[in-house]
Amino acid sequence: xxRVLVLGxxxxxxxxxxxLIQAGHEVRVYWSRGPHGSELSTVSNxxxxxxEADAVxxxxxxxxxxxRGIAVAMAPQFPRARVGRAPWHADGAxxxxxxxxVEQAVAALPSGACVxxxxxxxxxxxxxxxxxxxxxxxxxxxxxxxxEGCTYVFGDGPYDAAGEEALFTELEIDxxxxxxxxxTSGYPKVAAARTLGLPMVLIAQxxxxxxxxxxxxxxxxxxxxxx
Numbered sequence: 001x002x003r004v005l006v007l008g009x010x011x012x013x014x015x016x017x018x019x020l021i022q023a024g025h026e027v028r029v030y031w032s033r034g035p036h037g038s039e040l041s042t043v044s045n046x047x048x049x050x051x052e053a054d055a056v057x058x059x060x061x062x063x064x065x066x067x068r069g070i071a072v073a074m075a076p077q078f079p080r081a082r083v084g085r086a087p088w089h090a091d092g093a094x095x096x097x098x099x100x101x102v103e104q105a106v107a108a109l110p111s112g113a114c115v116x117x118x119x120x121x122x123x124x125x126x127x128x129x130x131x132x133x134x135x136x137x138x139x140x141x142x143x144x145x146x147x148e149g150c151t152y153v154f155g156d157g158p159y160d161a162a163g164e165e166a167l168f169t170e171l172e173i174d175x176x177x178x179x180x181x182x183x184t185s186g187y188p189k190v191a192a193a194r195t196l197g198l199p200m201v202l203i204a205q206x207x208x209x210x211x212x213x214x215x216x217x218x219x220x221x222x223x224x225x226x227x
Contacts (some may be wrong), residue, residue, distance in 0.1 A: 081212035085182030164192035
C-alpha cells in the first residue's frame with residue numbers, strides 16, 4: 001500500500017484516484033480546480049500533504065503548469081508520474097500549424113483572418129496582437145470586458161461537432177486556434193474544422209517534467225504498484 005497524493009484538475013482525476021483506491025492505495029487529492037461534491041479525500045495544504053505522501057500523481061489539466069511546478073519545487077525528490085490524454089494528431093487532409101506558445105500561435109495566424117480561439121482566458125491580451133477579429137471561447141460566464149478586437153463566446157459545453165460547425169459558420173471563421181489538450185471533450189472543434197476545411201493553429205502540450213507519463217490509467221496503477 002502506498003500513500004499517493006493526486007494533483008487534480010481534469011476529467012482524469014476521479015477515475016485515476018478511484019483506480020488507485022481499488023488497488024489498495026491510500027489516496028488524497030489536492031485540487032487545482034475540481035468538481036464540487038467529490039467523494040474523494042481531499043487536502044487543502046499542499047506542503048503538509050506532500051510530507052505524508054510516498055508518491056505524487058499529476059492529473060491536472062495539461063496546460064496547468066502552475067500547480068505541478070509548485071509541487072516539484074516543494075518536493076523534487078518524490079517519485080512522480082503523470083496520466084493525461086494523448087494529443088490530437090492531424091490526418092492527411094488537415095492543414096495544421098503546430099506551435100509551442102500562444103505568442104507563436106498568434107504570429108502564425110494569417111493576416112486579417114477571423115479567428116475562433118479556444119486557448120484559455122489568460123490568452124486574451126496576447127490575442128489582441130492579431131490584426132483581425134478574434135472570438136475567444138469562455139467556459140464560464142463573467143462580466144469582464146473583452147480586450148479590443150476580441151469578442152468572448154460563452155458556453156459551458158458539452159460541445160458536439162454539429163454545434164461547432166454551426167458556430168464557426170455563423171461567425172464566418174477563417175481559422176481555429178486551440179490548445180492541443182487531446183481527449184474527447186474538446187475534440188468537436190477539431191472535427192468541425194476538419195469538416196469545414198478550416199486550418200488550425202494548435203498549441204502543443206507543455207512538457208510535464210516527469211519521467212513517467214501515461215495515457216492509460218492501468219499503466220499508472222502498475223507504476224504505483226512497482227514502487
